[in-house]
Amino acid sequence: MIRLLQNIGSNTIDQIWRLGAGARLFGLTLISSAESIRRPRLVTKEVYATGVLSLVIISVSAFFVGMVLALQGYHTLQKYGSSEAIGVLVALALVRELGPVVTALLFAGRAGTAITAEIGLMKATEQLSAMEMMAVSPISRVVAPRFWAGVIALPLLAALFSMIGILGGYLVAVPLIGVDEGAFWSQMQANVDWQFDIVNGVIKSVVFGVACTMIALFEGYDAPPTAEGVSRATTRTVVTSSLAVLALDFALTSFMII
Amino acid sequence: MTQNIVEIDKLSFGYNRKLLHKGITMSFPRGKVVAIMGGSGTGKTTLLRLIGGQFKPKAGEVRVDGQVVHKQDREGMYQLRRKMGMLFQQGALFTDLSVFDNVAFPMRELTDLPETMIRDLVLMKLNAVGLRGAHDMMPTELSGGMARRVALARAIALDPDIILYDEPFAGLDPISMAVTCDLIRTLNDALGVTSIVVTHDVEETFSFADYIYFVADGVVAAEGTPDDLRNSTLPFVHQFVHGEKDGPVPFHYAAGDYKDQLLGPDA
Ligand SMILES: Nc1ncnc2c1ncn2[C@@H]1O[C@H](COP(=O)(O)OP(=O)(O)O)[C@@H](O)[C@H]1O
Ligand SMILES: [Mg+2]
Numbered sequence: 001m002i003r004l005l006q007n008i009g010s011n012t013i014d015q016i017w018r019l020g021a022g023a024r025l026f027g028l029t030l031i032s033s034a035e036s037i038r039r040p041r042l043v044t045k046e047v048y049a050t051g052v053l054s055l056v057i058i059s060v061s062a063f064f065v066g067m068v069l070a071l072q073g074y075h076t077l078q079k080y081g082s083s084e085a086i087g088v089l090v091a092l093a094l095v096r097e098l099g100p101v102v103t104a105l106l107f108a109g110r111a112g113t114a115i116t117a118e119i120g121l122m123k124a125t126e127q128l129s130a131m132e133m134m135a136v137s138p139i140s141r142v143v144a145p146r147f148w149a150g151v152i153a154l155p156l157l158a159a160l161f162s163m164i165g166i167l168g169g170y171l172v173a174v175p176l177i178g179v180d181e182g183a184f185w186s187q188m189q190a191n192v193d194w195q196f197d198i199v200n201g202v203i204k205s206v207v208f209g210v211a212c213t214m215i216a217l218f219e220g221y222d223a224p225p226t227a228e229g230v231s232r233a234t235t236r237t238v239v240t241s242s243l244a245v246l247a248l249d250f251a252l253t254s255f256m257i258i
Numbered sequence: 259m260t261q262n263i264v265e266i267d268k269l270s271f272g273y274n275r276k277l278l279h280k281g282i283t284m285s286f287p288r289g290k291v292v293a294i295m296g297g298s299g300t301g302k303t304t305l306l307r308l309i310g311g312q313f314k315p316k317a318g319e320v321r322v323d324g325q326v327v328h329k330q331d332r333e334g335m336y337q338l339r340r341k342m343g344m345l346f347q348q349g350a351l352f353t354d355l356s357v358f359d360n361v362a363f364p365m366r367e368l369t370d371l372p373e374t375m376i377r378d379l380v381l382m383k384l385n386a387v388g389l390r391g392a393h394d395m396m397p398t399e400l401s402g403g404m405a406r407r408v409a410l411a412r413a414i415a416l417d418p419d420i421i422l423y424d425e426p427f428a429g430l431d432p433i434s435m436a437v438t439c440d441l442i443r444t445l446n447d448a449l450g451v452t453s454i455v456v457t458h459d460v461e462e463t464f465s466f467a468d469y470i471y472f473v474a475d476g477v478v479a480a481e482g483t484p485d486d487l488r489n490s491t492l493p494f495v496h497q498f499v500h501g502e503k504d505g506p507v508p509f510h511y512a513a514g515d516y517k518d519q520l521l522g523p524d525a
Contacts, residue, residue: 126350130409133310133344135336136367 066168119220150213343413403434
């Protein structure tokens with residue numbers, strides 16, 4: 001019994017400590033960003049690593065998500081005789097929710113784990129120490145460029161996700177099911193609001209970009225410098241990022257809708 | 259200009275409550291090769307990192323060029339580190355950069371030299387370690403000994419006054435070992451630097467070091483020139499130099515009674 005309480009206590013302290021350490025790294029990253037601004041090539045290189053290499057998984061998933069949305073949506077909407085509204089349904093679901101959220105979840109699994117493993121291994125093989133001993137700050141040189149790359153890449157990927165998802169929905173709704181093409185697009189155009197839907201979706205994806213990238217960087221930077229430590233950190237990146245994305249999504253949505 | 263470029267003064271340090279170093283005093287005269295020897299896990303790597311200012315001592319201090327390392331601000335610390343080049347145990351080459359870019363890294367990050375001059379300097383440094391021909395290889399394509407030499411070229415990229423070597427011989431074949439040995443001595447004399455070599459290879463160390471410190475249990479257990487130490491009657495030094503498995507440093511890690519534990523109720 002006392003053991004149990006002790007465990008709960010020490011785990012709580014541990015988690016709070018990690019939260020603080022993560023926040024500290026976040027702050028350090030922000031104030032060490034001058035280098036990334038002065039040398040944009042450092043960032044573009046990482047945008048390639050995190051963004052471009054996630055393109056395939058993002059596009060394929062988006063296509064399927066869009067098709068499923070159209071199938072499910074049609075099934076329900078036709079009961080009420082409003083199957084032309086399917087374009088609106090697909091677009092709103094993607095732009096407001098599924099685009100940012102699913103992209104962030106896939107991003108955590110594809111790019112986040114890669115970041116954690118890379119930084120963890122750089123630490124385990126003393127590359128970060130070596131940099132420090134050369135009077136080069138690993139935070140400005142390694143952490144900050146990856147952070148900004150993630151923050152740039154995720155909104156772009158989310159936009160792409162929505163676009164390809166809508167294309168997938170179109171292919172199912174119009175050629176396959178036979179919904180009127182004009183109604184599909186015009187209803188979508190009339191009912192998707194720039195400020196309320198699109199801008200809010202972009203805000204979400206930027207916030208998710210900050211959260212996912214920072215979690216991945218922190219887990220790598222904080223990992224014990226062993227093979228086991230790095231592999232655990234990689235797992236934790238996926239778990240923590242996913243939970244953070246879903247919780248943040250709830251919080252952001254409630255602010256945006258009310 | 260002080261005569262000793264690095265001085266360690268009654269230094270105590272531990273990662274947690276348990277102290278790893280309990281009042282170590284050493285001095286490293288300019289232009290000499292000084293070796294620090296001791297068993298695995300006695301905190302030799304940590305000692306090098308303390309010299310580089312990566313940790314703060316619990317007590318005592320390290321002085322480099324007369325300046326107390328842990329009292330420097332960020333800028334001062336970076337100034338001090340520019341005087342040092344460190345060769346890490348496994349090389350610590352940046353795995354995403356080629357051999358050339360690894361050696362060029364400190365020059366590109368810390369100087370405003372034009373790219374043509376960097377090119378010449380990198381090739382010179384690589385030539386000094388005999389690996390000019392490997393300039394476009396990636397670190398993963400190198401053998402252990404070659405990686406170590408590239409790392410050495412990187413450590414001397416900005417002409418440091420002090421070179422810190424962390425177990426430069428560990429895991430090398432006999433030929434690479436002899437090459438590295440030679441290289442340390444040659445670089446030291448040709449560049450006029452001070453070399454601090456952490457190692458536990460007795461033969462090699464005794465053949466090239468000017469002065470040797472033995473570390474055990476967090477203190478300096480013995481020190482002297484190789485000749486002094488070879489003839490030393492201190493039991494600890496005798497055990498280490500002759501590689502005997504039992505002696506003042508016991509084979510068994512401290513444990514309870516063997517018979518009790520085997521026959522005991524819950525072992
Ligand atoms: N960053 C660290 N945090 C906590 N403990 C460490 C760290 N680095 C090393 N240690 C521990 O300190 C001890 C000495 O390590 P080290 O200086 O690497 O010894 P050596 O190089 O002599 O083998 C070891 O027990 C090691 O586990
Ligand atoms: Mg070591």
